[in-house]
Amino acid sequence: MRRHTTAVLAAAVLAATACSDExxxxxxxxxxxxxxxxxxxxxxxxxxxxxxxxxxxxxVLTASSVLxxxxxxxxxxxxxxxxxREQERPSRDRVVVIEGDTARVAVAVRFNxxxxxxxxxxxxxxxxxxxxxxxxxxxxxxxKDTLAPRGWRLVAMSIGNIVDTDPAKRTVEITxxxxxxxxxxxxxxxxxxxxxxxDGGVPQLHIGDSVVVTxxxxxxxxxxxxxxxxxxxxxxxxxxxxxxxxxxPMRNNGDGTWTIGWTVRRAGIARMAVxxxxxxxxxxxxxxxxxxxxxxxxxRAEP
Numbered sequence: 001m002r003r004h005t006t007a008v009l010a011a012a013v014l015a016a017t018a019c020s021d022e023x024x025x026x027x028x029x030x031x032x033x034x035x036x037x038x039x040x041x042x043x044x045x046x047x048x049x050x051x052x053x054x055x056x057x058x059x060v061l062t063a064s065s066v067l068x069x070x071x072x073x074x075x076x077x078x079x080x081x082x083x084x085r086e087q088e089r090p091s092r093d094r095v096v097v098i099e100g101d102t103a104r105v106a107v108a109v110r111f112n113x114x115x116x117x118x119x120x121x122x123x124x125x126x127x128x129x130x131x132x133x134x135x136x137x138x139x140x141x142x143x144k145d146t147l148a149p150r151g152w153r154l155v156a157m158s159i160g161n162i163v164d165t166d167p168a169k170r171t172v173e174i175t176x177x178x179x180x181x182x183x184x185x186x187x188x189x190x191x192x193x194x195x196x197x198x199d200g201g202v203p204q205l206h207i208g209d210s211v212v213v214t215x216x217x218x219x220x221x222x223x224x225x226x227x228x229x230x231x232x233x234x235x236x237x238x239x240x241x242x243x244x245x246x247x248x249p250m251r252n253n254g255d256g257t258w259t260i261g262w263t264v265r266r267a268g269i270a271r272m273a274v275x276x277x278x279x280x281x282x283x284x285x286x287x288x289x290x291x292x293x294x295x296x297x298x299x300r301a302e303p
Contacts, residue, residue: 034096034103034142037150041140042269044236045157048090048109048136050273050296051234052245055082055116055125058282075225075279080118080125083132085111101144103152109136110165115290117282128285133165141195154198160271160296161192171221172229172276174293179203180212192295203299205264212261215250217276221291225279231258232277236270237301238262250274264301271296
C-alpha cells in the first residue's frame, strides 16, 4: 500500500524533482501539485505490496515430512509461506519531470523485508525468515487539466516491477505477461516500463468476467529443482465476500510458460500480480536464497 503522509512528499531538486523521505526542498507549485495528484490516485492502481502480508497455506504436491533441495529432486510445496515487505520502513523515491503540460513520474520503493517459509508440516504456522531486499519500480504520466482537483490528471501508467535490489540476484525473470478476458486477448506486456493509457490500456473488467493470465519466465539460478520455478497469481477480487489478496498457483505448461484463470467476483481497483519464485527459495526456512520477480498489472473491476 502507499503511505499518504507528508514524509512521502519529500523532494530534492536536481535536473528534475526527486522525492524521498527527507525534508522537502525547492518544490515548485506544479511539482507539488503533481506529487499530490499522484497520491490522490486510487491506491489500488499503485499498490506497493501486491500479494499482501498474509502467511498462506500451500497444497503439498507430494506427501513428505522432508523437503529436498538437491538438483533434480522434485519440488514439494512448503506448509505456509508469505512476505513481510514493510518489516522495516521502506525507502521511497519519486522523480518528477515536467515538460510543458506533461509530467512524468518515476517511482522506486526499496524494501528490506523478510521472506517467510514454514516447512515443518506440524499444522502450526511457525516460519523461518530469510532476508528479502527488493525494489519496486513503476511509472506514471499526468497532463494538465483544469477540471482535475489538483490541476493534473493521470493518463498513463506502467506495471509494477519488483526485482531483487542486487542485480546479481536477478536470476528469475518474467519475460511476458498476456491477459485474456472472456476468451478475447486484451494485451501482452514484454517490457515492464511500457506505459499503458488509463483509458483503453488498463483492463476494464466486470463481475462475472473470466480472466486468463499466461506468463513466460526464465530462471538461471542453477538450483535445478523439478520444476525450477514456481508461479503464482495474486488477485484481490477473487471472492465476493471480501476485498483481500488471494494467491492462486499457476499451471506449468511445460514450455517455459504458466497459465491460470480466475473469475471476477467483486468490484474495485487493484493490481493483479504474477509472482515467479525460484523453487529452492520455498524449500528452506533459512539462508540467503531468495530469488524472484513479480509484475503487478492494474485493472478496474465494475459491477
